[in-house]
Amino acid sequence: MPQHDFQLELTILMPCLDEAETLAICIDKAKGFLEKSGISGEIVIADNGSTDGSQDIAREHGARVVDVPQRGYGAALIGGCNAAKGKYVIMGDADDSYDFTNLSAFVERLRAGDDLVMGNRFAGGIAKGAMPALHKYLGNPVLSGLGRMFFKCPIKDFHCGLRGYNTSRMRELGLQTLGMEYASEMVVQSIINNYKVSEVPTTLSPDGRTRPPHLRSWRDGWRHLKFLLMHSPNWLFLYPGIVLVIIGLVLGIIVEISPLNFFGATLDINTLLYFAAMVIAGFNIISIHCFTKVYAVKAKFIKVEQAPFRNLNADTCALAGFIIGLIGIVATIFAFVIWGGTSFGDLEPESFMRITIPATTLIIVGVQLVFSGFFLDILRIKTKDKEL
Numbered sequence: 001m002p003q004h005d006f007q008l009e010l011t012i013l014m015p016c017l018d019e020a021e022t023l024a025i026c027i028d029k030a031k032g033f034l035e036k037s038g039i040s041g042e043i044v045i046a047d048n049g050s051t052d053g054s055q056d057i058a059r060e061h062g063a064r065v066v067d068v069p070q071r072g073y074g075a076a077l078i079g080g081c082n083a084a085k086g087k088y089v090i091m092g093d094a095d096d097s098y099d100f101t102n103l104s105a106f107v108e109r110l111r112a113g114d115d116l117v118m119g120n121r122f123a124g125g126i127a128k129g130a131m132p133a134l135h136k137y138l139g140n141p142v143l144s145g146l147g148r149m150f151f152k153c154p155i156k157d158f159h160c161g162l163r164g165y166n167t168s169r170m171r172e173l174g175l176q177t178l179g180m181e182y183a184s185e186m187v188v189q190s191i192i193n194n195y196k197v198s199e200v201p202t203t204l205s206p207d208g209r210t211r212p213p214h215l216r217s218w219r220d221g222w223r224h225l226k227f228l229l230m231h232s233p234n235w236l237f238l239y240p241g242i243v244l245v246i247i248g249l250v251l252g253i254i255v256e257i258s259p260l261n262f263f264g265a266t267l268d269i270n271t272l273l274y275f276a277a278m279v280i281a282g283f284n285i286i287s288i289h290c291f292t293k294v295y296a297v298k299a300k301f302i303k304v305e306q307a308p309f310r311n312l313n314a315d316t317c318a319l320a321g322f323i324i325g326l327i328g329i330v331a332t333i334f335a336f337v338i339w340g341g342t343s344f345g346d347l348e349p350e351s352f353m354r355i356t357i358p359a360t361t362l363i364i365v366g367v368q369l370v371f372s373g374f375f376l377d378i379l380r381i382k383t384k385d386k387e388l
Contacts, residue, residue, distance in 0.1 A: 006167065010034070010041035010107065013088030014063075014094040015076035020052040022096040022208040027061040030163055031102040045081030045094070048072070073214070074182025081170055090164040096128060098162040105200040106164035108209065112344060115169045115195035116154050116186065119162040119202030130204045132217070139221050143228070147184065150232040151191045153201055156230070157181050159224070162202050178219040181227040188231050204294035233296060237289030244282030248275045269353040276361040283365050287372045294379045313380075317373020325366025331359035 014028040015021060029044055043063040047055050048071055055065050068079035077091060088110045092098040098119075109117040120136045123234045124137065161183070170186070173193060190197050207213065229236040229284040252275035254260055260267040290312060335355040338349060 002039030006085060007088040008040045008042055008086045010234055011080075011084035011089045011167070012041060012043045012100065012103075013077065013080040013084060013089050013091040014043070015048060015073060015080065016045045016046050016050055016058070016094050017048040017055050017071075017076070017214060018050045018054060018211070019051045019094040019209070020050070020054050021210060023057050023094050023206065024056050024061050025096050026092075026100055027063050027093045029059060031062060031101050033101050036101075037107070040105065042085055046076040046083075048076040050082070064282030071177065071270065072178035072311050073180050074176040074184075074185070077182060078178075080173060081167065084167050085169060086259055088164055089167050090162070092162040093207075095209050095213070097207040099203050099205070099206050103164075105202075106162075109185070109198050109200060110164050110166060112167060113196060114198045115166045116190045116197045117164040118157060118197070118199045119160040120155075120157040120199045121160050121202060122157055123199075123203040124201035124203045126204045127206060129206045132218055136163060139217065143184075143221065143224050146228055146278070147187065150228055150235050151188055153191045153197070155187055156186055156195065157199070160202065177227065179223055181223045184224050184227045187213075192231075193280070214264070233292045234290050236384075237292060239286050241282045241285030241289060241323070244278045244285065245384065248282060251275050252279065252358075254258050256358065262345060269350055269357065272354070272357050276283060277358050280364055280368075283368060287368065289374060291371065293377060294376060312373065312376055314373040314377045317376070318370050321366040323366075325363050326364030328359045328364075328366060331355055335359060 012034070012060075014023075014026060019026075019178075023045070027045075030043050034043075045054070045058040045063045045065050046068050046273065047058070047065055048068050055067075058065050066077045066080055066083040066341055070079075080091070081089060088107070090103050090106050092100060092291045104118045106119070121131070122140075131140075140157065144156060147153050147158045163186070165186075173186075175182060175189060187197070251260075254274055255267050255269075255272045255275065261272075292308050335352065338352065338355070
């Protein structure tokens with residue numbers, strides 16, 4: 001929706017699923033803020049199928065109810081954003097844990113041109129009992145830290161539920177996740193698309209509900225982590241793959257030359273086999289990274305400055321794979337000749353497998369490299385983008 005079509009300056013948006021105990025309090029606080037600040041605004045309740053009369057309570061207290069039949073935290077907020085009449089939206093949970101009477105800092109940053117303004121509960125203050133210890137000392141710090149590391153993002157509280165954004169800019173992102181991971185998607189996509197993102201202190205109080213929260217710590221924590229990893233192919237695939245290949249190669253070469261004494265244990269051909277497996281697994285993971293990066297850039301869920309792996313195609317991969325595989329075949333022929341020298345009888349595994357294990361590893365990697373090149377070219381045909 002074009003920005004000039006908005007009828008109001010601010011929409012205060014609350015997702016709602018059976019919040020009858022606290023909804024009226026939140027709406028009244030939000031109304032008080034609008035009246036005191038003189039901002040032209042509305043309060044929108046994105047109802048996700050409440051059965052406790054929340055919709056009637058919302059209307060009685062002057063809020064506009066938007067019915068969002070598709071279940072999920074993200075689904076409710078996407079529906080509310082699409083229905084908002086305000087140039088800006090400030091969203092927050094309807095459980096009375098966030099302070100809707102003090103939203104001025106969010107409005108100031110939005111008016112200054114920020115696209116997304118995050119609340120920071122750790123900077124503003126978390127009241128006793130407002131956040132479980134698991135979330136306060138493990139979940140939020142770890143996930144927020146990973147978000148900063150993966151995406152070079154300055155946000156210190158990735159999962160604060162009180163945040164504001166420019167409505168038209170947020171709609172342009174086309175956010176899609178329907179569950180709790182929507183909170184991460186909003187931040188990640190804003191960073192990827194070079195939006196102006198800032199953070200202001202906010203407070204968190206114990207919620208006023210007697211029922212358990214909808215949030216499920218381990219399930220939703222995993223969904224957030226999975227989302228962060230899926231949108232960072234380097235950290236998910238490339239770096240682990242490189243580590244496996246390097247460890248497998250370095251230690252494999254050491255054991256290949258001579259058995260290694262490791263704190264009294266002798267690492268020999270059996271260990272060499274596992275190091276070879278690490279190289280193969282690492283190469284596979286790096287290949288998946290290449291496939292993912294080519295697809296992800298076209299699908300626009302990640303962004304890079306230049307088209308990735310432009311020189312990696314069926315031609316270059318086939319040539320490299322042929323050379324690597326040929327070395328493995330030559331080593332296999334050499335092993336076969338040695339075996340023939342014993343009239344194809346019994347062999348000494350300790351010496352013979354020092355040839356066959358590296359040989360088979362090279363053949364496997366060579367074959368995979370050839371077919372990986374073809375798959376990269378197929379991805380480019382399907383996306384019709386020759387620059388990928």
